[in-house]
Amino acid sequence: xxxxxxxxxxxxxxxxxxxxxxxxxxxxxxxxxxxxxxxxxxxxxxxxxxxxxxxxxxxxxxxxxxxxxxxxxxxxxxxxxxxxxxxxxxxxxxxxxxxxxxxxxxxxxxxxxxxxxxxxxxxxxxxxxxxxxxxxxxxxxxxxxxxxxxxxxxxxxxxxxxxxxxxxxxxxxxxxxxxxxxxxxxxxxxxxxxxxxxxxxxxxxxxxxxxxxxxxxxxxxxxxxxxxxxxxxxxxxxxxxxxxxxxxxxxxxxxxxxxxxxxxxxx
Amino acid sequence: xxxxxxxxxxxxxxxxxxxxxxxxxxxxxxxxxxxxxxxxxxxxxxxxxxxxxxxxxxxxxxxxxxxxxxxxxxxxxxxxxxxxxxxxxxxxxxxxxxxxxxxxxxxxxxxxxxxxxxxxxxxxxxxxxxxxxxxxxxxxxxxxxxxxxxxxxxxxxxxxxxxxxxxxxxxxxxxxxxxxxxxxxxxxxxxxxxxxxxxxxxxxxxxxxxxxxxxxxxxxxxxxxxxxxxxxxxxxxxxxxxxxxxxxxxxxxxxxxxxxxxxxxxxxxxxxxxxxxxxxxxxxxxxxxxxxxxxxxxxxxxxxxxxxxxxxxxxxxxxxxxxxxxxxxxxxxxxxxxxxxxxxxxxxxxxxxxxxxxxxxxxxxxxxxxxxxxxxxxxxxxxxxxxxxxxxxx
Numbered sequence: 001x002x003x004x005x006x007x008x009x010x011x012x013x014x015x016x017x018x019x020x021x022x023x024x025x026x027x028x029x030x031x032x033x034x035x036x037x038x039x040x041x042x043x044x045x046x047x048x049x050x051x052x053x054x055x056x057x058x059x060x061x062x063x064x065x066x067x068x069x070x071x072x073x074x075x076x077x078x079x080x081x082x083x084x085x086x087x088x089x090x091x092x093x094x095x096x097x098x099x100x101x102x103x104x105x106x107x108x109x110x111x112x113x114x115x116x117x118x119x120x121x122x123x124x125x126x127x128x129x130x131x132x133x134x135x136x137x138x139x140x141x142x143x144x145x146x147x148x149x150x151x152x153x154x155x156x157x158x159x160x161x162x163x164x165x166x167x168x169x170x171x172x173x174x175x176x177x178x179x180x181x182x183x184x185x186x187x188x189x190x191x192x193x194x195x196x197x198x199x200x201x202x203x204x205x206x207x208x209x210x211x212x213x214x215x216x217x218x219x220x221x222x223x224x225x226x227x228x229x230x231x232x233x234x235x236x237x238x239x240x241x242x243x244x245x246x247x248x249x250x251x252x253x254x255x256x257x258x259x260x261x262x263x264x265x266x267x
Numbered sequence: 268x269x270x271x272x273x274x275x276x277x278x279x280x281x282x283x284x285x286x287x288x289x290x291x292x293x294x295x296x297x298x299x300x301x302x303x304x305x306x307x308x309x310x311x312x313x314x315x316x317x318x319x320x321x322x323x324x325x326x327x328x329x330x331x332x333x334x335x336x337x338x339x340x341x342x343x344x345x346x347x348x349x350x351x352x353x354x355x356x357x358x359x360x361x362x363x364x365x366x367x368x369x370x371x372x373x374x375x376x377x378x379x380x381x382x383x384x385x386x387x388x389x390x391x392x393x394x395x396x397x398x399x400x401x402x403x404x405x406x407x408x409x410x411x412x413x414x415x416x417x418x419x420x421x422x423x424x425x426x427x428x429x430x431x432x433x434x435x436x437x438x439x440x441x442x443x444x445x446x447x448x449x450x451x452x453x454x455x456x457x458x459x460x461x462x463x464x465x466x467x468x469x470x471x472x473x474x475x476x477x478x479x480x481x482x483x484x485x486x487x488x489x490x491x492x493x494x495x496x497x498x499x500x501x502x503x504x505x506x507x508x509x510x511x512x513x514x515x516x517x518x519x520x521x522x523x524x525x526x527x528x529x530x531x532x533x534x535x536x537x538x539x540x541x542x543x544x545x546x547x548x549x550x551x552x553x554x555x556x557x558x559x560x561x562x563x564x565x566x567x568x569x570x571x572x573x574x575x576x577x578x579x580x581x582x583x584x585x586x587x588x589x590x591x592x593x594x595x596x597x598x599x600x601x602x603x604x605x606x607x608x609x610x611x612x613x614x615x616x617x618x619x620x621x622x623x624x625x626x627x628x629x630x631x632x633x634x635x636x637x638x639x640x641x642x643x644x645x646x647x648x649x650x651x652x653x654x655x656x657x658x659x660x661x
Contacts (some may be wrong), residue, residue, distance in 0.1 A: 030614070064560040064561045065546060067441045067445075067547070068445065071401070071428075110544045111560065114555070114557065115557025115558075134348075135284055137282070140283055157286075160287035161287070162287050162291070162448065163286060163290065175412045182287060185446050185447070185448060204621055
């Protein structure tokens, strides 16, 4: 891997949200599974989503047993694994894509552990800005969490609707970049409506942190994205993008464009 | 908010789960500890084990097997429990706990179907809703248990993802729990999963070892030389080991499934051939490839067909307090027949692995040695599968 050619800093996430806040805009965060539907289209998809106006890309590192994901992301992960995708394969993809927008790696702990102690350094060299590990909640592994927290990679943490306010504060104080708020109970996947208690959960979270709040899980269309960004700093769209990407890169990109315009019209 | 000492067995265990589940695990840990120090709960549970399960389970001499092995063999008869296996000890305890927490919807995963049957049984007894996740492959292998569960009013949900076995059933059950956590208790069937499950399931199964230790002392005037049990997730083994862990002179032997052989890709021997990794909420020995992807397990026995193992077994393995061996499908199948013919006890295919290890140990004992073998379950559920395989061989 040609490390050092790409200069990066975890501040790209902070800079992006500072700019958005200054201009009164909200973030569109798009999730894709690395290597889905295949390697070359995965690369096209990253570029297409950036061009469609995504502010942050979450790139999924596929895992064989994704217990927090629904059927769409599970199937895309299996497709990518069957085609040979690995942790370093994801880093190569990020490096080759040379994106101007920040990149967050999103995945499960075991492939990250298997990538070894130099994984964080390799991530940074490849141009990754943040890391989100679904099955590493605050306090689960303090030594590992400290090493991630001390790196230049932003440590994106999850908050759930079940999280007590006191624990929200603990989570936010051990995270950086932004906080990813899960909009509802359950696994990733598409829903028709925004959970009614979301506003109250966002308010509880805002009472304990100044980090930007992005809301995900279940967002399918522009109207939902607009509803969410009326109360949050950004919206994360995953399964809907992945499902569209399974049809064609173009349909995923046009979904991202419609999400972008939905968000922008509402703000 | 810092991790508690009880979360880990040495470095193993922990709580590697989605954030959504953390409050439920906190609630469960608190409720379990409170229940176990509440005399009413303890009495209710003990009464159920006596009057409904039929405990204490007998300790049987095994004269003809003893002669074959060259040591005095004693069988701890968990196969005689109501529902035919040790799984009921845990399912009843957790169902009581669920009601104490005000949760009336139960979910469970199952491999061989014994835990699913136990959960369905407990739910029928208490009038709780029961949903059991089971891999499609296992549903074919254990058709009769599927029927049993449905007969008792449980919903059995086929799992068609991944390897369509216990691993994927567990993943699917966790997904259900993440979705319905506020109304639902997840009865995990083995000493696996995030804290407090490994400790809780061990404690609920530890009645096996407490009884067996007393029975051995009363019957033979001393402790066994060795205690032998099969290990998939490892709940019957932890249940019988726990009472003997502090008896340093007692050998503890866990027997994993070597499937088609340890040097093939088709086995379930996490401790013998895996390395530490994180699956289903805990750090423990795990069958995985170099990229950290979970390697599909294989065993003739659906109950041992799991790529992970309970974290306390990983600790006992690394600390060398227990020793772990592995026996093949064909050795287990042979042992299934041997115990049937020698003692009139048809063991579960899971148990047959422990029997096979014992048959292989001939020549290593002195005649005064006493071996305590946990007959974790009865083989009725496996008879159709074994008959079909023997038919094919002919």
